[in-house]
Amino acid sequence: MTKVVDMTDKGNGTNGAELTGAGAKMWLLAFVDRVVAGADELTELDREAGDGDFGWNISSALKRGREGLEGIDEAHPAQAFQTVADAFLASGGTSGPLFGLWFGRLGAGPTAPWGVPELGAAFGTATEAVRRLGKAEVGHKTMVDAMVPATEVLTDATARTWREAVSEAARAARAGAESTGGMVAHRGRASYLGERAKDVLDPGAVAVAWFFESAEGV
Amino acid sequence: MSRFFMNERETLVEQALEGFAESHSGLVDVHPDPLFVTRRTPTTGKVALLSGGGSGHEPLHTGFVGQGMLDAAVPGDVFTSPTALQVRAAIQAVDSGEGTVMVVKNYTGDVLNFSIAAELLADTHRVEQVLVDDDLATEREDDGGPGRRGTAAVVAVEKICGAAAEAGVPIAQVRDLGRRVVARSATLGVSFEACTNPETGRRSFELEPGEMEFGVGIHGERGIQTRVIGKADDLVESLVSRLVEAVGLRRSDSVLAIVNGLGATHGLELAVAARQTRRVLDGQGIDITRSLVGPYVTSLDMKGLSITLTALTDDLVKFWDAPVRTPALVW
Numbered sequence: 001m002t003k004v005v006d007m008t009d010k011g012n013g014t015n016g017a018e019l020t021g022a023g024a025k026m027w028l029l030a031f032v033d034r035v036v037a038g039a040d041e042l043t044e045l046d047r048e049a050g051d052g053d054f055g056w057n058i059s060s061a062l063k064r065g066r067e068g069l070e071g072i073d074e075a076h077p078a079q080a081f082q083t084v085a086d087a088f089l090a091s092g093g094t095s096g097p098l099f100g101l102w103f104g105r106l107g108a109g110p111t112a113p114w115g116v117p118e119l120g121a122a123f124g125t126a127t128e129a130v131r132r133l134g135k136a137e138v139g140h141k142t143m144v145d146a147m148v149p150a151t152e153v154l155t156d157a158t159a160r161t162w163r164e165a166v167s168e169a170a171r172a173a174r175a176g177a178e179s180t181g182g183m184v185a186h187r188g189r190a191s192y193l194g195e196r197a198k199d200v201l202d203p204g205a206v207a208v209a210w211f212f213e214s215a216e217g218v
Numbered sequence: 219m220s221r222f223f224m225n226e227r228e229t230l231v232e233q234a235l236e237g238f239a240e241s242h243s244g245l246v247d248v249h250p251d252p253l254f255v256t257r258r259t260p261t262t263g264k265v266a267l268l269s270g271g272g273s274g275h276e277p278l279h280t281g282f283v284g285q286g287m288l289d290a291a292v293p294g295d296v297f298t299s300p301t302a303l304q305v306r307a308a309i310q311a312v313d314s315g316e317g318t319v320m321v322v323k324n325y326t327g328d329v330l331n332f333s334i335a336a337e338l339l340a341d342t343h344r345v346e347q348v349l350v351d352d353d354l355a356t357e358r359e360d361d362g363g364p365g366r367r368g369t370a371a372v373v374a375v376e377k378i379c380g381a382a383a384e385a386g387v388p389i390a391q392v393r394d395l396g397r398r399v400v401a402r403s404a405t406l407g408v409s410f411e412a413c414t415n416p417e418t419g420r421r422s423f424e425l426e427p428g429e430m431e432f433g434v435g436i437h438g439e440r441g442i443q444t445r446v447i448g449k450a451d452d453l454v455e456s457l458v459s460r461l462v463e464a465v466g467l468r469r470s471d472s473v474l475a476i477v478n479g480l481g482a483t484h485g486l487e488l489a490v491a492a493r494q495t496r497r498v499l500d501g502q503g504i505d506i507t508r509s510l511v512g513p514y515v516t517s518l519d520m521k522g523l524s525i526t527l528t529a530l531t532d533d534l535v536k537f538w539d540a541p542v543r544t545p546a547l548v549w
Contacts, residue, residue: 089303089334090252094327097302097334104338133333 018113019162023218024077025069028084030214032062032069035207045203054095054203061091061099077114082107095143095204098134102126102147116165120155123169127151138176141185143204146176150212163215170212177205222416230416231273231295238280242545245284252301254292254308255280261289262314265383265392269321269376270305271328272297274413275436278372278515281546287380288321288544296416296518297437299327305335309343317344317389321375321396323368324351346389348396350375352405352526354464355433355442367435370478370515370526371403374538377547381540395537402529404464405476406457409434409441409522413481416518436480436517436524450487454494454525461527462502469503474538476526479513483523488512491523508538514546 019027035042036059043055065087072079081103088100105126110118127147136142138149150173157165180202224230235255239248247256254270269279270292279291289312294300309318322332329349336345352371379396387395409431412421415438422438425431430453431441447453467473477492479485492511499506507530515524528534542549 085338086303089306089338090301092298092301092327094330097331100302101334101337104334108338108341129337133330133337 016163017161018115019077019119020113021072021074021076021078021080023162024080025072025074026218027215028069028080029066030217031211032066034210034214035059035062038210042203042207045200045206048200053093057091057093057096058088058099058207061087061096064090075113076111078107078109078111080107081109094134095207098130098143098204099207101133102130102143105129114162116154116157116159116162119162119165120151120157123151123154136186139183139186141180141183141202141205143202143208145180145183145202146173146205146208149173149176150208163218166212166215170209170215173205173209173212177201177209180205221419222414224416227417231293234273234276235280235293238545245543245545246280249307249311252304252307254290254300254304254311255283256290256308256311257283257285257288260312260314261285261384263316264314264386265316265389266290266309266312266314266318267321267376267380267383267392268292268305268308268312268318269372270294270300270308270332271323271325272299272437274518275515277513277546279376282373282376282380282544284542284544286384286540286542286544287376287547289383299325299331302331302334302338305332306338309335309339309345313343313345317346319379319383319389319392319396320345320347321372321379322347322349323372324349324365325368326364328368344389346393348375348379348393348400350400352400352403353435354404354406354460356435357464369405369407369436370476370524371400371405371528373476373478373510373514374403374474374526374528375399377542378534378537380542381537384540385537395534399528399534402465402534403526404461405524405526406432406460407434407436407441407478407480407522407524408432408453408457409480409520410447411482411521413438413518413520431522434480434517434520434522434524436515436520438517438520450490451494451497454491455498457525458495458498458527461525462499462504465527465529467502467504467527467529470505472505472507472530472535473499474526474528474530474534475499475506475509476514476524476528477509477511478515478524478526480520480522480524481513481516482519482521483513485512488523491525495525507535 039055039059046054065084068083085103109122150169159165274296290308292300350368351366353367433442
């Protein structure tokens with residue numbers, strides 16, 4: 001297949017170069033499915049490194065978000081992200097609210113289809129907010145370890161289409177998530193276990209990788 | 219069977235708020251989804267004052283919603299932060315364009331959820347935060363930890379900021395006033411018996427007969443020390459002398475003293491503690507210019523009390539004295 005085919009309308013309201021509301025909705029629905037299917041996996045990681053409620057928290061938040069996605073404005077991605085944000089913001093714990101913040105800042109992005117520059121700007125703002133309010137930096141074994149490299153890829157992207165850019169971001173997020181195996185946690189519940197949880201991947205970072213990877217099929 | 223007076227654990231907070239709203243229908247409104255409490259009659263053209271936190275500390279914070287104090291209170295589940303979604307909805311409901319000051323007790327979950335709500339409204343609302351961290355027992359030398367907990371000084375902050383907001387003081391000054399009250403306050407608590415977990419009916423910790431916990435917080439956690447129970451006067455003196463030192467009080471200073479019941483301490487006991495608080499301070503030439511004695515910041519049914527001292531200035535006295543009309547505080 002050539003680039004020309006990639007750029008054509010896939011019949012879902014996306015034109016390939018820019019992310020529309022319909023595209024964001026498909027992306028987020030794929031993410032919901034990935035998390036719901038993998039909730040036990042996240043819970044297992046969290047049980048080894050934290051208190052074991054992460055998988056359940058995030059998948060029940062996203063199930064609420066799935067219902068909300070049905071009625072969104074398909075013209076731009078902001079409302080789709082906002083809908084998922086609200087679902088996360090209604091959850092307890094630490095990771096749920098921080099995902100709510102991340103998607104909430106994305107949901108404050110432009111109300112027109114997003115090209116690569118808009119995507120970079122929106123993720124830049126969102127990830128900066130999570131770093132600041134979560135008081136976490138790269139290397140602390142948190143969701144930020146996947147968010148930051150993915151966001152850097154999006155901000156510096158030379159790709160012409162949002163799919164190419166997000167696909168590169170997904171590789172960076174995955175590498176970031178893998179890097180948390182071997183880190184000693186400084187934030188969150190895993191920090192109480194220190195060295196004992198060193199080899200376990202951070203479930204928040206894994207969820208971020210899943211998020212970017214979920215755009216593949218859109 | 220739980221010895222907690224409730225129907226089901228799941229409906230405890232919701233039913234309590236329904237009952238609270240019905241009992242004070244002239245003063246407050248409960249908004250069910252997302253859950254928050256506002257004044258019955260919204261006041262516009264002033265800074266909005268909002269607080270919140272886990273339930274189980276009643277009358278804090280919902281009991282302080284009303285004229286001269288809070289515009290909104292956001293309750294979480296028992297000893298659990300409210301969600302950012304609740305806080306955001308409450309700010310949107312009460313901010314009338316003059317901005318919102320949030321009074322937040324220093325707990326990780328509360329700080330995170332209130333800060334996230336403020337951040338998500340940053341493009342449309344001016345939101346300022348007063349962090350209350352008055353509990354001396356959790357003071358640490360290093361600054362790596364979460365810092366001191368927020369306890370009963372929050373009542374002084376809400377009263378004084380509420381009066382200032384009511385008087386039309388602008389947002390930055392209401393915030394600074396709140397921060398000044400925090401900086402001039404310290405609290406210490408003791409407990410003779412832990413609180414009951416509503417779900418299990420069990421106490422959060424057990425003490426041997428004749429023992430007490432010194433330096434307890436308001437979430438059923440143990441204190442920093444287990445001590446032998448002595449006479450009330452000795453106990454109060456040991457609390458007050460540490461507070462005097464922490465606040466940096468000197469001869470002829472004037473203070474607000476809050477002698478606060480933690481849930482299961484009788485008014486007779488609190489009055490005995492208040493008596494000795496005054497005697498100890500008198501002995502050092504410090505004047506209790508204002509005082510508040512009663513269960514205001516509770517920890518479910520914990521048997522114990524806390525003492526808070528706030529160094530007063532003339533303007534703080536003026537705002538403390540200003541009229542207030544809420545379910546839990548009226549003058």
